[in-house]
Amino acid sequence: MLGLTFVPAGAGQSTRKGKEKTPRALGLLELAPDGKARLIPIAIMVDGKFYDASAYKASPVPLALWSETVYEAERNGVSQGLFTVRGAARAGKNWFAEGKWQPAGSEPAKPRRTESKPVLDPDEGPPKLRRPDAQKPQIPENSAPSAPPQAPQSKAPEAAPSDTAPSPTPGPKTTPPTPDGNENAGSANDTDPNRPVLHRGKTQTLGSKQPELQAKVTSKTGASTSEVKAGEKKTADKRVMQLIPAISDAAGPDPRPYAYDIKPEEEQKFRGKMLAMAAEAVEARAKLLSPEIGAKPPARASAAARKNPKTQPPSFDDVQFRAFDLWNTNDPVFVLSAKAQMPKNAAKDGPAMDLTYFVTLVAKADMYGELRKLHNSVTDDHHLDESPRLELIDAVDADGDGRGEFLFRQISDGGSTWAVYRAGADSLLPLFQGTLLSSTSPRDE
Numbered sequence: 001m002l003g004l005t006f007v008p009a010g011a012g013q014s015t016r017k018g019k020e021k022t023p024r025a026l027g028l029l030e031l032a033p034d035g036k037a038r039l040i041p042i043a044i045m046v047d048g049k050f051y052d053a054s055a056y057k058a059s060p061v062p063l064a065l066w067s068e069t070v071y072e073a074e075r076n077g078v079s080q081g082l083f084t085v086r087g088a089a090r091a092g093k094n095w096f097a098e099g100k101w102q103p104a105g106s107e108p109a110k111p112r113r114t115e116s117k118p119v120l121d122p123d124e125g126p127p128k129l130r131r132p133d134a135q136k137p138q139i140p141e142n143s144a145p146s147a148p149p150q151a152p153q154s155k156a157p158e159a160a161p162s163d164t165a166p167s168p169t170p171g172p173k174t175t176p177p178t179p180d181g182n183e184n185a186g187s188a189n190d191t192d193p194n195r196p197v198l199h200r201g202k203t204q205t206l207g208s209k210q211p212e213l214q215a216k217v218t219s220k221t222g223a224s225t226s227e228v229k230a231g232e233k234k235t236a237d238k239r240v241m242q243l244i245p246a247i248s249d250a251a252g253p254d255p256r257p258y259a260y261d262i263k264p265e266e267e268q269k270f271r272g273k274m275l276a277m278a279a280e281a282v283e284a285r286a287k288l289l290s291p292e293i294g295a296k297p298p299a300r301a302s303a304a305a306r307k308n309p310k311t312q313p314p315s316f317d318d319v320q321f322r323a324f325d326l327w328n329t330n331d332p333v334f335v336l337s338a339k340a341q342m343p344k345n346a347a348k349d350g351p352a353m354d355l356t357y358f359v360t361l362v363a364k365a366d367m368y369g370e371l372r373k374l375h376n377s378v379t380d381d382h383h384l385d386e387s388p389r390l391e392l393i394d395a396v397d398a399d400g401d402g403r404g405e406f407l408f409r410q411i412s413d414g415g416s417t418w419a420v421y422r423a424g425a426d427s428l429l430p431l432f433q434g435t436l437l438s439s440t441s442p443r444d445e
Contacts (some may be wrong), residue, residue: 021047021251022197022198022250022251022252023044023045023046023063023197023198023249024044024045024198024247024248024252024398024400025043025044025045025053025063025064025069025071025198025247025248025249026043026044026045026053026246026247026396026398026407026420027039027040027042027053027064027071027097027245027247027248028040028042028243028245028246028393028407028418029071029073029083029242029243029244029245029246030096030241030242030243031073031101031241031242031243031244033241035101037101038096038098038099039065039071039096039099039246040094040095040096041053041054041062041064041065041095041097042407042418042432042434043398043418043432043434044056044063044064045398045399045400050399050420050431050432052435054094054095055435061088061095062088062095063198064198064248065085065088065095065096065097066085066088066198067085067086067088068084068085068086069084069085069198069199069248070083070084070085070198070199070248071083071084071085071199071246071248072199072246072247072248072255073244073246074245074396075244075245075394076257076259076324076394077255077256077257077259077395077396077397077404078255078257079104079255080103080104080244081101081103081104081106082101083099083100083101083102083246084099084100084102085097085098085099086098086099086100093437094437198248198249198250199249199250243393244394245393245394245407247397247398252400253397253400253401253402255397256328258324258395259324260323260324260325260330260333261325262323262332267321267323269369270334270365270371271321271336273363273371274321274334274336274361274363274371275316275319275336275338277361277363277371277373277376278316278338278340278361279314279340281361281376282314282340282342282378283313283342284378285357285378285379285380286314286342286355289380312342312343314341314342314357315340315341315343316339316340317338317339317340317341318339319336319337319338320335320336320337320392321334321335321336322334322335322336322392324404326395326403326404326423327403327404328402328403331364331365332364332365333362333363333364333365334362334363334365334371335361335362335392335406336359336360336361336363337358337359337360337361337390338359339356339357339358339359340358340359341355341356342355355380355381355382356381357379357380358377358379358380358381358389358390359376359377359378360376360377360389360391360392360408361373361375361377362374362375362376362406362423362428364423364425372426374423374424374426374427374428375421375427375428377389377390384413385412385413385414388410388411388412389410389411389412390408390409390410390419391408391409391410391411392408393407393408393409398420398431398432399431403422405422405423405431406420406421406422406423406428407419408420408421412436414436415436415437416436417433417434417435417436417437418432418434419432419433419434
C-alpha cells in the first residue's frame with residue numbers, strides 16, 4: 001500500500017550524478033528532555049516521487065523504519081547527531097521508531113594503536129615484525145609446542161585467518177525484538193536481495209562531519225564556537241519536546257547550513273515589514289468573518305472620521321521570525337508566524353471579536369530590500385476544520401538536490417499532518433502532503 005503522492009519532486013531539481021540512486025527518507029526526531037528519542041516517519045522519495053513513509057512497503061514495518069537504518073538529525077541544515085533504528089511500533093495509526101540517539105560530538109574515543117616493534121628471535125637470526133599480542137593466533141593448551149604441523153585434510157579446506165582479529169566462535173544468530181513483538185521483521189527484510197537501501201551502518205561514520213559544518217555556521221554568522229554551543233545548551237535545557245528533521249540516504253549530499261547572516265538592524269526592519277503584512281492579512285480575515293469590522297462610520301460622525309476611518313491594528317503574540325538562505329545564494333527568505341487578536345472595540349458583538357488568529361507568512365527579499373509575498377496562511381481557532389494552521393518545523397533538504405525546503409506541520413481539529421514546500425520565485429510549491437494523523441502524539445499513547 002502506497003501513501004499519497006502529492007507532486008513529483010524531480011521537476012526542476014538537480015540529479016545526483018555519479019552516485020547510486022537510493023531512496024531518501026525524511027523523518028522527525030522527537031527528543032525528550034530526558035534524552036530519550038524516537039522517530040516519526042514522514043516521507044520517502046523513490047525515483048523522484050514522494051510517498052507516505054508510514055505506508056511505503058509496510059510489510060511488516062515501513063521501509064523507513066527497518067532495523068539499523070541510520071538517520072542524521074539536522075537543525076537548520078547543521079547535523080545534531082545520529083539516530084539508529086532498533087525497532088518499530090505503532091500506536092493506533094501512527095508509526096514510530098525506537099532506537100539509539102547519539103548527539104554530535106559524543107563519539108567514544110578510539111583506542112590508541114600500538115605500534116609493533118621488531119623482536120629478535122635468537123633461533124631465527126634477523127629480527128622480524130610480528131603481530132600484536134591481541135592478534136596472535138590462539139594455541140590450545142593441550143597441544144605440544146614442538147609438535148610438527150599436520151597436513152591439511154582433504155575433506156574441507158580451512159578458512160584463512162583474518163588479518164585483524166581471530167574469527168569469533170559461531171553461535172545462534174539473534175535478532176532484537178521490535179516494540180510491536182515481531183522478532184523476524186528485520187531479518188525478513190534483510191534477506192531480500194532487491195530491497196531498497198537507506199543509510200545503514202555504524203553511527204560513528206556520519207558524526208565526523210559535525211566539526212566541518214559547525215565551522216561553516218560560525219564563519220557565516222560570525223558567532224564564536226562558544227556562543228553557538230551556549231545557544232544549543234540553552235535550547236536543550238528547555239523542558240519541552242524538541243522536534244528535529246532527520247534524513248536517511250545512503251548516497252545523498254552532505255548537509256549544509258541554511259542560516260542567513262542578518263544584522264540586528266536589518267532584522268528589525270524586515271520583521272516590522274512582515275508584521276505589517278501579517279496585520280493586513282488578519283484584518284482581511286476578520287472583515288470576512290464580521291462585516292461590521294471596517295464598515296463605514298455613521299452619518300453623524302465628523303467629516304474627518306468619514307474621510308479617514310481608522311481601524312485599530314491587531315495585537316500579536318508569540319511572534320517567531322526566522323531568516324533562511326535556502327539556495328546558498330545570499331537571497332534571504334523570511335518566515336513569520338504569530339498569534340493575533342483584534343481589539344474588542346473593533347466590532348459590536350461581532351463573531352470575530354474574541355477569535356484567536358494564526359498567521360504564517362513567507363516572503364522573499366529582492367536586491368532593493370523589498371518583500372515579495374510567497375505564501376500567506378491565516379486562520380482562527382473556530383475554523384481549523386476548514387483552514388488548518390501551518391507551523392514551521394525547519395528547513396531541510398527533503399529531495400537531496402542540495403537546496404532547502406520547508407517542513408510544516410498542518411494542525412486541524414481532527415489531528416495533524418506534515419507538508420513539504422519548496423520556495424519558488426513567486427510562491428511556495430507543494431512537494432508532499434501527508435495523511436492525517438491522530439491528534440494524540442505517539443509518545444502520549
